[in-house]
Amino acid sequence: MPTLSYGLHDLLTLLLIEDDPEDKFLVEEALAGAQKPPKIIWARSLAEGRERLTSEVKCVLVDLSLPDASGLEALEHVLQMAPDTAVLVLTGLDDVQMGVDAVAAGAQDYLLKQDVDGPLLARAIRYAIERKRGDLAQRELVAQRLLSAEAARLEHGLLPVPMLGGDALHHDSTYLPGREAGLLAGDFWDTVQTPDGAVHVVVGDVCGHGPDEAALGAALRIAWRTLTIAGLDGNPMLATMDTVLRHERNSPEIFTTLCTATIAPDLGSARLYVVGHPPPVAIRGEDVNVVTEIPSGPPLGIFKDMTWNPVDVALGEVWSLLLYTDGLIEATVGGGRDLLGTEGLIGLIREQGGIDLRRLIARVQEMHKTALTDDLAAVVLSRR
Numbered sequence: 001m002p003t004l005s006y007g008l009h010d011l012l013t014l015l016l017i018e019d020d021p022e023d024k025f026l027v028e029e030a031l032a033g034a035q036k037p038p039k040i041i042w043a044r045s046l047a048e049g050r051e052r053l054t055s056e057v058k059c060v061l062v063d064l065s066l067p068d069a070s071g072l073e074a075l076e077h078v079l080q081m082a083p084d085t086a087v088l089v090l091t092g093l094d095d096v097q098m099g100v101d102a103v104a105a106g107a108q109d110y111l112l113k114q115d116v117d118g119p120l121l122a123r124a125i126r127y128a129i130e131r132k133r134g135d136l137a138q139r140e141l142v143a144q145r146l147l148s149a150e151a152a153r154l155e156h157g158l159l160p161v162p163m164l165g166g167d168a169l170h171h172d173s174t175y176l177p178g179r180e181a182g183l184l185a186g187d188f189w190d191t192v193q194t195p196d197g198a199v200h201v202v203v204g205d206v207c208g209h210g211p212d213e214a215a216l217g218a219a220l221r222i223a224w225r226t227l228t229i230a231g232l233d234g235n236p237m238l239a240t241m242d243t244v245l246r247h248e249r250n251s252p253e254i255f256t257t258l259c260t261a262t263i264a265p266d267l268g269s270a271r272l273y274v275v276g277h278p279p280p281v282a283i284r285g286e287d288v289n290v291v292t293e294i295p296s297g298p299p300l301g302i303f304k305d306m307t308w309n310p311v312d313v314a315l316g317e318v319w320s321l322l323l324y325t326d327g328l329i330e331a332t333v334g335g336g337r338d339l340l341g342t343e344g345l346i347g348l349i350r351e352q353g354g355i356d357l358r359r360l361i362a363r364v365q366e367m368h369k370t371a372l373t374d375d376l377a378a379v380v381l382s383r384r
Contacts, residue, residue, distance in 0.1 A: 012038040014125070017049040017062040017078070018090065023113060027061065027090075030118045038125075046074060050081050059086040059125050059132075064098060071098065072105055079106045086132035088124055090116075108132050160221060162191040168267060169199060170382040174357045176327070177214070177375055185375035186213030187325045188221040192228045197265030200228050201379055203323040204258030205277065207299075209375065212250055219248050220256060233262060238273060238308050242300045255301035259323050263315075267383050270321065272311040275299055278329060281346060281355075282313070283320040288350050290342055291321075320355045320382040327376030328361075331368040340364060355380050 014031075018024050024042055031037055041057065043049035046069045049060070060082050064074050078087055089110040091099040099110030108128035111121065162171055177185035186206035193199045202224050206213045223244045227237050237260075245256055257277035263270050272280065272291060276299030279290045297308035315321070331340050340348075348363055349355055357380055 011036065012058055012125075013041065013054075013056045014038050015041045015043065015049060015053055015057045015060045015082075017043045017046065017060065017066065019044045019063065019065075019067055023063065023090070026113070026116055027121070030116050030121045033118050034122055046077050049078070053082055053085075057082070057085055059088060059129055061088050061090055061125075063090045064095065064102065065092075072101060075102050075105055075107060084132075084136060086125075086128040088128045108135075160188075160190040160225070163225075164191060164193050164199065168383065169263070170380075170384060172357050172380045172382075174361055174376065174378045176361070176377075185209070185377075186217045187327065187375040187377035188217040189323070189377045189379050190221050190225050191379060191381075192225055194228065194231070199263040199267075199381065200233070201261045201263075201321075201323055201381060202258055203277070203325060203377055203379055204256055205325040205327075205375070205377075206256045207254060213254075216245070216248055216254070216256075220245060220258075224260075234271075234273065234310060235307055238275065238300065239306070242304075242306070245301045249301065255299040257299045257326075261321060261323060261381075263321075263381065267315070268317070269315055270313045272296070272313060273308050274311060275308055276302075278324065278326050278342065280324075281322040281342070281349065282315070283349070283355065284316050285318065288346055290346070315383070318383060320380060322349075322355050322378065322380050324378035325376055327374035328364060328378060330374060331364045333367050334369065340367065355382070 016024060016027055018027070028040060031040070041052050043052050045067050049062070053060070060078055062074065062078050064071055066074050069077055075087070075089065087107045089099055089102040089107045090113055091110055092113055096112070099112070102110050108131040109124055111124050159175070162173070164171055171191060173189055173191075175187070175189065186208060187204065189201075189203045191199065191201050202221070204217065204220060206217045206220070220241060223241055224237070227240055232240065245254070255276075258275050259277040259280055260273045261270050261280065274280075274292060274295040275297060276295060279292050279295070282289065282291045291313055292311045294311070296311060297306055329340050329342055329345050332338060333340055333344065348360060352359055352363070357378060361376070
C-alpha cells in the first residue's frame with residue numbers, strides 16, 4: 001500500500017462527503033492498510049461537509065449524489081468551499097460520463113466506487129493532491145506574470161518624455177536600472193523647455209536601490225517637472241523638492257543628489273546647480289572638461305533651510321553638456337577595484353571625439369567586464 005503522508009511529519013486528513021454508510025465503510029477499509037492511514041472526516045451532506053471542512057483537509061472525496069445537491073452542482077459547491085484543496089469524485093458504474101465531466105469542471109480526478117481498493121484509492125488521492133499542487137503553482141505563476149506585466153506598464157508610464165520644441169538642440173538620454181527586471185530606478189532624469197525658450201534639465205539619484213527608491217525617484221522627477229512648468233527655478237525649486245523628499249521618503253536617512261541645468265533662451269550659457277552630485281562634463285570647441293569642481297551645496301534631505309549656490313557657465317556657439325549619475329563613473333576598470341572616475345570619463349569622451357551615449361555606455365560596460373549593477377541615468381544636450 002502506498003504511503004499517504006502529506007509531509008514528513010503531517011498526518012494526511014481527508015474529508016469524505018458521502019451519505020451511504022456502506023460506501024463510507026469501503027473507503028475506510030481500503031485506506032486502513034496504508035503505512036500511515038489518513039484521518040478521515042465523514043460528512044453525510046454538502047452542508048455537513050462545509051461545517052467540517054478545515055485547513056488541515058488536503059483532499060475532498062465527494063459522491064455526486066447527495067441529499068442536498070447532486071451532479072455537477074454538488075461539485076461546484078465543493079470547489080467553491082475548498083478552492084485550494086484537491087477534489088476526488090466518487091461515482092457509480094453508470095456515472096462514468098459524470099466523472100469525466102467532473103474532471104473537466106475542476107475536479108482533479110474521478111474513481112468508480114466498484115474499483116475502490118487500497119492501492120488504487122491511495123494512488124488516486126496522492127495524484128489528486130499533486131495535481132492540485134501543480135494547478136495552484138500554475139495559477140500563482142500566471143497571477144505573478146499578470147502582476148509583473150501590470151507593474152511594467154505602470155513603470156513605463158512613469159518614464160519621462162522630453163518636452164522640447166524645435167531642433168536647435170540635440171537631445172539624447174540613457175536610463176539603466178540596476179535592479180533586475182525593473183524599468184524604474186532611484187536615478188531619474190527629465191527635460192523641459194519653458195515658453196520663454198529656456199531648456200531645463202535634471203538628473204538625480206536617490207540613495208539606495210529597490211522599488212521604494214524607484215517610487216521616490218519617480219515622485220521627485222514629477223515634482224521637478226511640475227515646478228518647472230509652473231515657473232520655479234533655483235533655490236525655490238530645490239527647497240520645494242527638499243520638502244517633497246522629506247515627506248515621501250520612508251526613512252530619515254534617505255537623501256537625494258541631483259544636478260540641474262537651465263540653458264538660456266539664446267542657448268549660449270547655462271546656470272547649474274550641483275547638489276551633492278557628480279559635476280557635468282562639457283565639450284566647448286576642442287575643450288573637454290568638468291564644468292565645475294565646486295558643488296552648489298549638499299544633497300537634498302540632509303540639512304533643513306539650505307541655500308544652494310548657482311554656477312553660471314558660458315557655453316558658446318557649439319557645445320555638448322553631459323549630466324549623469326554616479327553609476328557611470330563608479331564602474332570599475334578591467335574588472336578590478338579601480339573606478340573609472342571623472343577623469344576616466346573625460347578620457348573616454350576625448351578618445352571617441354564626442355559624446356555618443358550609446359557608444360560611451362557600451363565602452364564603460366566593456367571596461368567593467370560585467371553588467372553594471374548600479375543605476376544609471378544620463379542626458380546629453382548638444383548645440384551644433
